[in-house]
Amino acid sequence: MRDLFLLDPEVCFLNHGSYGACPAEVFAAYQHWQRQLEWQPVAFMAPKHLAALNRGVRQALAAELGVAPEDLVGMVNATEALNIVLLGLDLKPGDEIVTTDHEYAAMDKTLAVLCARTGARVRQVTVPLPLASETAFTDTVVGAFTPRTRVLFLSHITSPTALRLPLERAVAEARARGILTVIDGAHGPGQGALDLGTIGADAYAGNCHKWLLAPKGAALLHVRPEHQAGILPRVFSHGWEQDGSAPFGDSAFLDRLEFQGTRDRAAWFAVPAALEFRQAHDWDAVIAGCSALVTSTAERIAALSGYPLLSSVEFRAPQMVTLELPPGDTAALHDRLLDEFGIEIPVVDWAGRRFVRLSVQGYTTQADCDRLVAALGAVFGWSKD
Ligand SMILES: Cc1ncc(COP(=O)(O)O)c(C=O)c1O
Structure with a gap:
């Protein structure tokens, strides 16, 4: 199978987790989309054309993840997706964000920026190790909730420790208390079955360029319908309408995030090729x-x-x-x-x-x-x- 990938044969490559690795066949699909853009940029970038392409990718991915395609939007990476969700939150001084001691260092920085801007604070729980009990995990997380808790931020699969946190019940407990649940699923899609419906989080960000085998620069953000109006893009562009109408595609949520100036989204358009590769093998x-x-x-x-x-x-x-x-x-x-x-x-x-x-x-x-x-x-x- 090594020959199906583009990795240096001289290296014993045991770090798929950091940036993924893309099969040659999927990489060819990626380059196809880049060439399509170069071939006729005006026709390619036409809103109707882009909206149709995005819709196709969302549908393919949604079928894989057990969610509705219109609640899913393409991103460049999980970091972008999580920044969009977190830095758009209207937190107040003293509000609390519950998280764990296993989070990705860059996301801890995003949380620090959010806290510096709003006066909110992070309450970091220590995950009991060795992790061998769902109840111990859930009790630890839920035990950290206070009347000031506004956000629960958890990795699905943790970066430093490679744990798959059993987060379903903690998410449900949080949602029952009106706490917004935001999941960093950078390693989630593609490493075994992933059913976002079962996890039930308010927002889930996942990479396609790690375990799903897509080219680098392909990620997803899933947001429950009731929160979509509150998700603001980091880049305001053609897809933005103050009144929440959708100028190009299926919804304001999608337009705001999908139409953001001139961008090469070939990696995102190659996601169906990655799904097909997986199925074929x-x-x-x-x-x-x-x-x-x-x-x-x-x-x-x-x-x-x-x-x-x-x-x-x-x-x-x-x-x-x-x-x-x-x-x-x-x-x-x-x-x-x-x-x-x-x-x-x-x-x-x-x-x-x-x-x-x-x-x-x-x-x-x-x-x-x-x-x-x-x-x-x-x-x-x-x-x-
Ligand atoms: C848990 C976790 N969150 C976020 C990220 C960031 O992913 P990306 O660089 O694709 O945004 C990573 C990357 O390894 C990660 O492990």
Whole structure:
């Protein structure tokens, strides 16, 4: 399967999680859309044409995610989507945002900007580790709610620790209290089945360019209908009408976010090609194989290192695992693994401890994982696998 991707064959690439990797076939679809734009820019950018293209992508994706296509809008990345939702919130001094200690560092910065602008504050809960109980997680989150809580902000799959947070009940409890639920699903789409209807969040931002295999620059934002009028674009352009009418497409919500000056949206238009690629290659079976390889590799490394796993299998990301290592310089270890062993894998500092995060995608082999185990064994002097 490695030959179907465009990755450097010299590198043992175990970091799908950071930026994804796009199959050659899907990348060709991406370039097709770029060429279409260059071929006849005026016809391509005509609002009717763009609206139809966007509608097609939304429909394909909505079928995959269990939601209505008109509640879904294309974005460049999860960061953009979450900034649009969070920085548009009308919070007051003293209002609280409940979140966890596993959030993506860049989103913590967005929350800090929101707090600086509004006087709101973040209440960060500590997720109980190892995460092995949905009840423990939900109780921790719900226990942090106060009468001032306005927002619950959670990662679906956490970046530093690769946990799949069991967030459905926490989301429901929050919504029952009138707390807005915003989910950072940067790693959500494509890593196993994803049903946004079941999660039920008010807003869910997900990347298509990570696990869904789309080219970089393709993401989605899902917003429940009752909140769509309150979602303001970060860029006000042709799609904006003060009165909430829709000049081009299916709704004001969509027009505001889809018509924002001259942009290359080829990555978004290539999302259906990514979905077709997955279907043609029986991707559910591929994910099951990846998941088994993640589990066995994680168990081998944990046995050698002596550090416990961060969660039981059910609360781990299907295709990623974060493993603790002895303390030390993270950047130096990353560079050594790459330079000496040819392995590209993120080494992260989290909670003052050092970890590696292993990603397993369809192109990852048992031999790749063996190489990682051997390299870590050599670096840390682990006697034998
Ligand atoms: C949990 C989480 N949120 C947000 C992001 C940001 O994604 P993007 O750079 O595509 O906006 C990432 C990226 O790895 C992430 O892991």
